[in-house]
Amino acid sequence: MDKSGYQATILYVVCHMGLIFFLYPSDLFTAMDMGHWIGIGISYALHTAALYVYLKGLTWTAQKNVVDMFRSTGTFFTWLLLIPVFFYFGIAIIITLRAYSEMLTLVFLSSTPLWAIQLLLIGIAFLMAWQGMASMARTGVLLVILFSFPILFVLCLSFQNVDWYYLLPIIDREQTFHFLIKPDFLVSLFVYAGGFFFLGLLPPSIHISLKKMMLGCLLLLPMFLLSVYLPLLTFGQATAELYEFPMLMTIDTVNITWLLFDRITIFFLLSLMAFAMLYLGVTLWILLTLTKRAIPVIPNLYLLIVLTAGLFAISMAIPNWDFLKKLQGWIIPLRMYIFLIVPLITFIIGWRHKHKASRTTEVT
Amino acid sequence: MELKESLAAYFKENADYFHVEIRLLQYEVQIIGLDSLVDLPQSIASLQTQTSNLVHASLQPAALLKILGKLIEPKLEAIVPEIIKGNLILFEPKSGTCSAVLPISKNVTRSVTSPETENTLYGASSAFQEDINTNIGILRKHCSGGSMQVETYKVGKNCPKSLLLIYHENRVAPRLLHSVQAKIKAGRDQEVDHIQQLGNILGVNPWSFVPNFNMTEMPQNAAHSLQQGKIVLMIDRYPFAIILPSLIMDMFCLKDDYNYALPFMYLIRFLRIVGALIATIIPGLYVALVSVNPEVLRLQLALSIANSRQDVPYPAFVETLLLLIVLELILEASVRLPKSVGPTITMVGGIILGQAAVSAKLVSNLLIIVLAGTTIASLRLSDFRTR
Structure with a gap:
């Protein structure tokens, strides 16, 4: 039971933190050659607007969840509106699972087979989703307490090799907005798109406070900027775009003489992996909730087992990294739908609901 | 069958059952009870004192027994539970009245002592007991x-x-x-x-x-x-x-903490939390760093660890597991042992963990330090059961 709205905010921040630092920088470096802050600014503004609109729509209907809201438009439309959501999150889990296990192999588990890491990740996500949203929200709080310190520590130290001249030019004369339609840029929206949909499915025991949510959103802005600008300032665009995980490479360059450890990347990575596991858990839980609403007769546990096994099998079937990149490209329409259209629909339904409610009070 | 015989038959396997007759005022009264729960001489003396002070000598038996205790029916089913509870039964055979009296009981409980499973530094040190x-x-x-x-x-x-x-x-x-x-x-x-x-x-x-x-x-x-x-x-x-x-x-907060100055209270609690984290993380971290990712460690440290593990025949995981089990055994043994034998296990455990295991090249030096740290850290938690 959380009335203050902290748990929802923390969950939202944690889920995004788990995503930002890994895939996002390299996508953005491929998409843009200069003026990265413009790209980040535009995506962030869209994200904030979408989040605000989504939450506003939700608060107007007073503690109803998204599925119920969509249901008021009719069964056919509900299916039409939510099936893309289901597919998007399914693919999001597959991509995250695969990409993160590749990353773990790359960074420190060089001799562990890929399937073992994937199994571990989805296994933990399975346990989290099984325990339900309330315990995931509590886990989020615990993770923040445990891991904020190492993350902040590493982030501060990674300014060690920064060359501030790479910041220039702040605005280039040849700056265009062509990057907006580049597939790589649209792929980079991955981190902005799906991380807040779960707010609409929260059980009534977890409250959402719009103000705290917006503050949490504000907290993410420096993270987005850091994830791109730390590698950029350390390596410069020309080098940074060659790396698969620029942020991790940046931290690898840090050398602290007084620390017991030579390579602090591992602590940063593990802390963020914990956050990413929570993201996986939350996303799996979204899938579970949606499936449960669609087919209420099957018990939760069986649904979850089927979902987990299916997702694991699909993510195992991905042959290589290039295919993963292609897959990310294919779901761009779905992503834009989740990112922009779903909040808008929620807003409109919420607005109509409020309108109707105020009219009925006028009549009576 | 008379009540006396049926009671005797019911309690015939119980050595502490007694059945005596005394005189209260002008009546012959039977006293029934369990010797282990009732202090008989004292109780009789107390009954005598109570009755001797009564002025109305012509009291009916029922009225007399009512003054002394609670009247009950003179039946086996009613009497037996009262006896087992530790009450004294007074029975006047002529009128057939029966009453249960609260006797002076034998003390079968220890007195209030200081706690044995918990320690307090600045708090009250009386403990709960059986009664x-x-x-x-x-x-x-x-x-x-x-x-x-x-x-x-x-x-x-x-x-x-x-x-x-x-x-x-x-x-x-x-x-x-x-x-x-x-x-x-x-x-x-x-x-x-x-x-x-x-x-x-x-x-x-x-x-x-x-x-x-x-x-x-x-x-x-x-x-x-x-x-x-x-x-x-x-x-x-x-x-x-x-x-x-x-x-x-x-797990981390105790009432006793409030008896310290506020900064110390928070520091102590923080230490307990750190202890819990260390106890859960360190053994795993040791295995991970030694056997999977030694490159995370500073070079000198990695070399010294490798040096200390040179002759150890099995992987770090087995090594850690082995010593953790030994540690748990020692902990469990020292909890169960009587105080007179307790020091033995401490000494033997100390020798095993201190030097012998290392000199015999069964485990590495560093592991001893790591696990000793773990044990100390895990003992910081406030409740034994959570460890």
């Missing part, structure tokens, strides 16, 4: 003010015990109270000899690793929990208070 009334008394002294409520339930069929439900009327959350009350009422027929059975009554998952309630031997802790709005349960003949519900911070 439930004494426990409530101590608790009442700690919780002055009228809102402490004590509800009694008789639970169990074969050997009924009293289960006390104690709470602060103004503080406790009504939902919690009602659910606990309902569960106890529903589980009245189950025996409560130990905590697992109590857990069954309260509907706690028996396979849970996390304790669902705290236990304390110290009245001050129980009183503090009552103040916080928690519920305290007590079982007859069980010298611990069971506190519901158990929160995660109970």
Whole structure:
């Protein structure tokens, strides 16, 4: 039971933190050659607007969840509106699972087979989703307490090799907005798109406070900027775009003489992996909730087992990294739908609901 | 069959059953009871004193016995439970009246001592003991003010015990109270000899690793929990208070902490949390760093670890597991052993873990340090059961 709205905010921040630092920088470096802050600014503004609109729509209907809201438009439309959501999150889990296990192999588990890491990740996500949203929200709080310190520590130290001249030019004369339609840029929206949909499915025991949510959103802005600008300032665009995980490479360059450890990347990575596991858990839980609403007769546990096994099998079937990149490209329409259209629909339904409610009070 | 014979037949296997006749005023009265629970000479003396002060010598037997105790029916079924409870039965055969008298009982309980499983530095150091009334008394002294409520339930069929439900009327959350009350009422027929059975009554998952309630031997802790709005349960003949519900911070916070200056209180609690983290993380981290990712460590450190592990024949995982099991064995053994033999295990354990295992090249030096750190850290937690 959380009335203050902290748990929802923390969950939202944690889920995004788990995503930002890994895939996002390299996508953005491929998409843009200069003026990265413009790209980040535009995506962030869209994200904030979408989040605000989504939450506003939700608060107007007073503690109803998204599925119920969509249901008021009719069964056919509900299916039409939510099936893309289901597919998007399914693919999001597959991509995250695969990409993160590749990353773990790359960074420190060089001799562990890929399937073992994937199994571990989805296994933990399975346990989290099984325990339900309330315990995931509590886990989020615990993770923040445990891991904020190492993350902040590493982030501060990674300014060690920064060359501030790479910041220039702040605005280039040849700056265009062509990057907006580049597939790589649209792929980079991955981190902005799906991380807040779960707010609409929260059980009534977890409250959402719009103000705290917006503050949490504000907290993410420096993270987005850091994830791109730390590698950029350390390596410069020309080098940074060659790396698969620029942020991790940046931290690898840090050398602290007084620390017991030579390579602090591992602590940063593990802390963020914990956050990413929570993201996986939350996303799996979204899938579970949606499936449960669609087919209420099957018990939760069986649904979850089927979902987990299916997702694991699909993510195992991905042959290589290039295919993963292609897959990310294919779901761009779905992503834009989740990112922009779903909040808008929620807003409109919420607005109509409020309108109707105020009219009925006028009549009576 | 007469009552006397039937009682004698009922208690014939019990050596402590007695049946004597004394004279109270002008009546011959039979006294029945259990020698182990009743202090007979003192009780008779007390009865004599009471009756000798009565002025109306022409009292009917029923009236006399009523003054002395509670009248009961002269039947086996009514008398036996009273005898087993430790009461004295007075029986006047001519009129057939019978009464149960509260005697001077033999003291079968130890006196209030200092706690044995918990230590306190600056707090009150009296502990709960077996007698439930004494426990409530101590608790009442700690919780002055009228809102402490004590509800009694008789639970169990074969050997009924009293289960006390104690709470602060103004503080406790009504939902919690009602659910606990309902569960106890529903589980009245189950025996409560130990905590697992109590857990069954309260509907706690028996396979849970996390304790669902705290236990304390110290009245001050129980009183503090009552103040916080928690519920305290007590079982007859069980010298611990069971506190519901158990929160995660109970692992790190003690009532005793409040007797320090505020900064120290927070520092101590912080240390406990760090201890818990160290105890859970360090053994795993050791294995990971030594066998999987030595490159994370500083080069000099990695080399010195490699050096100390040079002759150890098995992987770091097995090594750690082995020593952890030995450590747990020592801990368990030293908990169970009587105090006179206790030092032996400490010494033997010290030798094994201190030097012998290392010189025999069974484990590495560093592991001893790591695991010693783990054990110390894990012992920092406030409750033994959570370790």
